Amino acid sequence: MTVSATRQGPVRGRTSRDGVTSFLGIPYAAPPFGTLRFREPAPPEPWTGTRDATAHGPTAPHAPYAPPFDVLIPENDIAGEDCLNLNIWTPAPGPGARLPVMVWLHGGAFTNGSGSASAYDGGAFARDGVVCVTLNYRLGADGFLRLPGRPDNRGLLDQIAALRWVRENIAGFGGDPDLVTVFGESAGAMSIGALLTTDAARGLFRRAILQSGACHHFLRPKSAELTAARLAEKLGIEPTAEAFAAVPLPELLPAQAELRAEVNARPDPARWGEAALNMMPFEPIGPGLALPGPECGVDLLIGSNREEYRLFLVPTGRLDVLPESKLRAVTAAYGLDPAEALPVYRAGRPGATPGELLDAVATDWFYRVPAIRLAESVPGSYLYEFAWRSPRFDGALGACHALELPFVFDRLQDPSYGPLLGAHPPQALADAMHGAWVSFAKTGSPGWRAYDRTTRTTMTFAAGPDAGPVGDPRARERLLWEGVR
Known part of the structure; x- marks a missing residue:
């Protein structure tokens, strides 16, 4: 001891x-x-x-x-x-x-x-x-x-x-x-x-x-008030601290979970505000998007996974049944013109299904573009993309949300990661990713060139020849979001 x-x-x-x-x-x-x-x-x-x-x-x-x-x-x-x-x-x-x-x-x-x-x-x-x-x-x-x-x-x-x-x-x-x-x-x-x-x-x-997160996910006060009002309605109480404190946790916690299910089932902005797109009724509350800027004073390493949204599409079975109409509606809700944007995404993914295209569009909206915007706002930041694809669900799970965690923590053998990782994940990738995090904490550099608007250097964490820094990956898709996200 x-x-x-x-x-x-x-x-x-x-x-x-x-x-x-x-x-x-x-x-x-x-x-x-x-x-x-x-x-x-x-x-x-x-x-x-x-x-x-x-x-x-x-x-x-x-x-x-x-x-x-x-x-x-x-x-x-x-x-x-x-x-x-x-x-x-x-x-x-x-x-x-x-x-x-x-x-x-x-x-x-x-x-x-x-x-x-x-x-x-x-x-x-x-x-x-x-x-x-x-x-x-x-x-x-x-x-x-x-x-x-x-x-x-x-x-x-x-x-x-x-x-x-x-x-x-x-x-x-x-x-x-x-x-x-x-x-x-x-x-x-x-x-x-x-x-x-x-x-x-x-x-x-x-x-x-x-x-897999940056500065773009928040609720404005009015949206947060909609969440509070709906949760109070479900519980049959007034939306006050005293009323919520009187609700036993065995009643409050399931009601919270049901609330998130309601947002996913009926993502109406009039009912939920920003949560209709974020799918999270509980988030930081703020007046609007706040990026730190050059005066931040904090060294930043930022990134996302290549196929984040597959975590929410593949295990639920939605990837294979999503209709084209839903893909177009979600793309429009994110602020893109489907007629302009979807051909660009299709060009990079020949033969992709509507579900596979939704993964690409939603991954950009939720994770990749916010990471890029933060890196653009703070000079000297480092950007990465995790691209190793899990063999789970016959390989359809891909480089999904949360898959990088066992590599960052160098815990590939932890049983709790097994359902995501599958068998025989590459230890060399954990060595590289965990090592980059340690290097950044010690020195301020993870080992590759910082991001800038000219080269847009992005480290790709993958196994084999796909690993390494690349310049401006999927540039045409990134450009679609200029002035949108």
Whole structure:
């Protein structure tokens, strides 16, 4: 057992045979319930004696993923109110080492996920000389529902509180508080996109890695109010903090999940606002698109997967049955002229079905184009695309959303990734991708040329001859989105 100090008191972790010490379930804020429900995160209470930190703490309340995603996406659920906690993996517990720090923000559409899933074990980062931190933040209504008299974006406030805790305490675990990289995927990356323009987060991290998410996913206040009104209607209550606090979690959490299903089944902008396109009724709330610009002061590594949207089309069976009329309607809803845009996408994919074309268009709208816009806004940023295709679902799953995660964390053998990865994923690709993330955290460079509007250098992570940097991939498709997204 190993003991390290925090401002709240000492914690006891466990050291593995490979020399990595883990400290699990350390509270960075008080339990967000009772009088603290739907409020800013409050500081954690100090403790007497040495706190055991050898087991994960409670996760933020959430409903399980609906099938088939419940078996495809890593998830865990640990009951308890003390859910605002974090986990640390370090090769050098104790002050003095001053190692780079990486803080992970998990995905899950702002309604699911946790920092304690085995999929996010930070041991490989610690093995390679980085102090890795993962954390929980409030989800769904508790984290992102707009409520009168309560702060918006409570989940983001939790993330900021965790980053402050890291700044104040990580030196005791061998980390350098001035060399923090925050990294996240999907909702975690979208959170970082919001943090980049949030004054309260300024100075809390030096670098950021955004995987499959950037700055374009948010709800304007009026859209967020539509979500709150509909959730209150489903529960038969007034849309107030007091009324929602009185609803037992076993009733609130399923209602949240049903709400997202309603958005997917009936994506009417008059009913949902921006959520009709984002398909997420719980998101960061803001007045409009905010890109950080050259004055950002944060080194950025940004990217997406080549076939992100297949995760939502293939396991559900929609890829093969989607009609041309639906493809044209969605393309138009995204702001493109189907008559102009679809021939361009078809030219790059001879013989593609409407479902396969929808994957390409939706992947660009949700993930690739927002990544490009962020890279364009902050000179010196690095851009990547993950292109390795999973053999699952007879190869149709492709380079889908979340598939890069086991490569980033170098955890190809974690059973929770098996349903996405299939058999025999390439370890060499994990070595390359995980190594690039470590290099970026240590030096500010992942190992290829920065993105600019002339060369548009994009690193392709793939197996075999397709791997390596390329200039302006799929340029004609990118140009379709100029002035649109």
